[in-house]
Amino acid sequence: GRVVLVGGEPGVGKSRLAAELARAAHGDGARVLYGRCDERSLIPYQPFVEALDHHVAHAPLDELRSQTAHGGEKLARLVPALGERLPGLPDTAPGDPQIDRYLAFESVARLLSGLSRRSALLLVIDDLHLADRPTLLLLRHLLRSSKRSSLLVLGTYRESAVGASHQLSETTVELHREGLLERIRLDGLEERELAGLIAAWGGADAPPGLTRAIHDQTEGNLFFVGEFLRHLTDTGALSREHGRLTLTRPLDVVGVPESVKEAIGWHLSRLDDHVLDMLRLASVLGRRFSLDVLAALADSEGGELERAIETAAAEGVVEEEPGAIGQYAFAHALIRDTLYSAIGSPRRARLHRRVGEIIEQLPTADPGTRLAELAYHFSRAAPIGAAEQAVAHCRRAGDHAMTLFAYEEAAQHYRRALQALELVEIGDEDERRELLLGLGEAQDRRTQSSELGSTATIR
Ligand SMILES: Nc1ncnc2c1ncn2[C@@H]1O[C@H](COP(=O)(O)OP(=O)(O)OP(=O)(O)O)[C@@H](O)[C@H]1O
Ligand SMILES: [Mg+2]
Structure with a gap:
C-alpha cells in the first residue's frame, strides 16, 4: 500500500479534489472507502472506523466472516458494527497490551489487504491534520504491513495546521523515508x-x-x-x-x-437573527451536529428549529449528512469556526455544559462516541463548575480508549481529567492518585507498543 497526501491551505479544494478522485476511481471499478478525522477526535481511529463501518454494514455475511476469520474479535472492538453483524465473536481476555494492539492493527490490515486483492482499493482519509496518534500509528502499520498490496490511501491535510513538530509530520517523515508516501501540494487557481x-x-x-x-x-x-x-x-x-x-x-x-x-x-449576515441564533448553538456541538441534541439545546419547538436549519441549508451554510436522518454538518469548517468564535467564552462554557447534560440524557447507539462527547463538552465547561463531571467523564473516556488499544488517546483523557480535577474545590486525593496511575499505565503501554513493529522510531 501507499499513501498520497494532498496538503494546502484551508478552503483551497483538498476535500473536493479527494472526492472527485474517489468518484473517478469508483467509476473505474475501484472500491472506495471514506473516513474523516474530526476536530474533537471523538473516537480513536475515527476515519478507519467510519470507513470500515460502512463496509461491515454492507458486505455479505459470508464474505465478512471469511475476511475476519483471524482476529475478528479484536477488530470488533475497534468497529462495534462488526460485533452486531457477527454476534458471538469470542471476547478475548486482555493479554499483553503491545501484542493486543499489534493484533488489532493486523486485523485491520488483513481485512483491507483482503479487499484490495479483489479490486483496486482506495481509502480516502480527510483532514489528517486532526488525526489522533492511534490513527496515525494504525495508518503506518497498515502501509508497512501491506507493502505489496494495491491499497492506495488518499489523505488530505491543512498545511498551516501542521508544523514540523506536529504528530502528522513525524509520521509522514518516516513514511516518506520508507518510500511509502508521496505528497501533493494544492495551490489556489491561477x-x-x-x-x-x-x-x-x-x-x-x-x-x-x-x-x-x-x-x-x-x-x-x-x-x-x-x-x-x-x-x-x-x-x-x-x-x-x-x-x-x-x-x-x-x-x-x-x-x-x-x-x-x-x-x-x-x-x-444575510440570515435572520433566529436562524443565526440556531447556527451559533449548533456550532457549539461541532462541525457535525444532530438535530435532536440541537433541539434540546435550543429548547424550542422542533418545527421552528427545523425551519431555521432548512433556511440555513438553502443558503448553503449547512448540509444534511448523506444517509443519516437529522444529522447535519456545516458546509465548511471555516463557517463553523466563525460562528463559534462569535460566542463569548462564558456563554460558550455554559452552552457546553448544557450540551453535556443533554447528551447524558440521550441514549445513543455507540457508547464510545458518547463517552468522548461527554468528556469533550464537560471539559470545556470545567472552569464554570462542571469540573467534577469533567473528571468523571474524561476518566471513563480514558478507560474506554484503553480497551481499544488507543493508549495515547487514553493518556490525553487522563491528562484532561487531572487538569479538571485541579478545578474541583476540594480535590479528591484518591481520585488524583488513580488518575495518575492510569496515565502512567497508558504512557507505559504507549512507549512499549510504539517500539513493537516499528523499525525506525526513536523517541
Ligand atoms: N475544482 C473546483 N471547482 C469548483 N469548486 C470547487 C473546486 N474545488 C473546491 N471547490 C469548492 O470550494 C469549496 C472549498 O473546497 P474544499 O472544501 O474542498 O476545501 P478544503 O481544502 O478541503 O478546505 P479545508 O481545509 O477547510 O477542509 C467547496 O465548496 C468546494 O466545493
Ligand atoms: Mg476539507
Missing part, C-alpha cells in the same frame, strides 16, 4: 483557471476586470471564490441574466471582502 471556473459557473465569460479582482483578493482559494461570487450575486451586483454575466455596479461600490472571514460574515 487567474486563467479562475476565468474558466467563473465561465462554467455563470454560463458566460466574466465581465472584464472581474476575474482579476476576484483573483487578487482570493488568490484562487476556492472556498473564498465561492463566498465572493455568492456575495456579488446576493447583493445584485452581478447579474446572470440572458446568458451573460454583467456587473451592475462597479466593484468598489459593492465592497470587496478582504478576507475569508469577512466573506463568511457577509454571507451569514
Whole structure:
C-alpha cells in the first residue's frame, strides 16, 4: 500500500479534489472507502472506523466472516458494527497490551489487504491534520504491513495546521523515508483557471476586470471564490441574466471582502437573527451536529428549529449528512469556526455544559462516541463548575480508549481529567492518585507498543 497526501491551505479544494478522485476511481471499478478525522477526535481511529463501518454494514455475511476469520474479535472492538453483524465473536481476555494492539492493527490490515486483492482499493482519509496518534500509528502499520498490496490511501491535510513538530509530520517523515508516501501540494487557481471556473459557473465569460479582482483578493482559494461570487450575486451586483454575466455596479461600490472571514460574515449576515441564533448553538456541538441534541439545546419547538436549519441549508451554510436522518454538518469548517468564535467564552462554557447534560440524557447507539462527547463538552465547561463531571467523564473516556488499544488517546483523557480535577474545590486525593496511575499505565503501554513493529522510531 501507499499513501498520497494532498496538503494546502484551508478552503483551497483538498476535500473536493479527494472526492472527485474517489468518484473517478469508483467509476473505474475501484472500491472506495471514506473516513474523516474530526476536530474533537471523538473516537480513536475515527476515519478507519467510519470507513470500515460502512463496509461491515454492507458486505455479505459470508464474505465478512471469511475476511475476519483471524482476529475478528479484536477488530470488533475497534468497529462495534462488526460485533452486531457477527454476534458471538469470542471476547478475548486482555493479554499483553503491545501484542493486543499489534493484533488489532493486523486485523485491520488483513481485512483491507483482503479487499484490495479483489479490486483496486482506495481509502480516502480527510483532514489528517486532526488525526489522533492511534490513527496515525494504525495508518503506518497498515502501509508497512501491506507493502505489496494495491491499497492506495488518499489523505488530505491543512498545511498551516501542521508544523514540523506536529504528530502528522513525524509520521509522514518516516513514511516518506520508507518510500511509502508521496505528497501533493494544492495551490489556489491561477487567474486563467479562475476565468474558466467563473465561465462554467455563470454560463458566460466574466465581465472584464472581474476575474482579476476576484483573483487578487482570493488568490484562487476556492472556498473564498465561492463566498465572493455568492456575495456579488446576493447583493445584485452581478447579474446572470440572458446568458451573460454583467456587473451592475462597479466593484468598489459593492465592497470587496478582504478576507475569508469577512466573506463568511457577509454571507451569514444575510440570515435572520433566529436562524443565526440556531447556527451559533449548533456550532457549539461541532462541525457535525444532530438535530435532536440541537433541539434540546435550543429548547424550542422542533418545527421552528427545523425551519431555521432548512433556511440555513438553502443558503448553503449547512448540509444534511448523506444517509443519516437529522444529522447535519456545516458546509465548511471555516463557517463553523466563525460562528463559534462569535460566542463569548462564558456563554460558550455554559452552552457546553448544557450540551453535556443533554447528551447524558440521550441514549445513543455507540457508547464510545458518547463517552468522548461527554468528556469533550464537560471539559470545556470545567472552569464554570462542571469540573467534577469533567473528571468523571474524561476518566471513563480514558478507560474506554484503553480497551481499544488507543493508549495515547487514553493518556490525553487522563491528562484532561487531572487538569479538571485541579478545578474541583476540594480535590479528591484518591481520585488524583488513580488518575495518575492510569496515565502512567497508558504512557507505559504507549512507549512499549510504539517500539513493537516499528523499525525506525526513536523517541
Ligand atoms: N475544482 C473546483 N471547482 C469548483 N469548486 C470547487 C473546486 N474545488 C473546491 N471547490 C469548492 O470550494 C469549496 C472549498 O473546497 P474544499 O472544501 O474542498 O476545501 P478544503 O481544502 O478541503 O478546505 P479545508 O481545509 O477547510 O477542509 C467547496 O465548496 C468546494 O466545493
Ligand atoms: Mg476539507
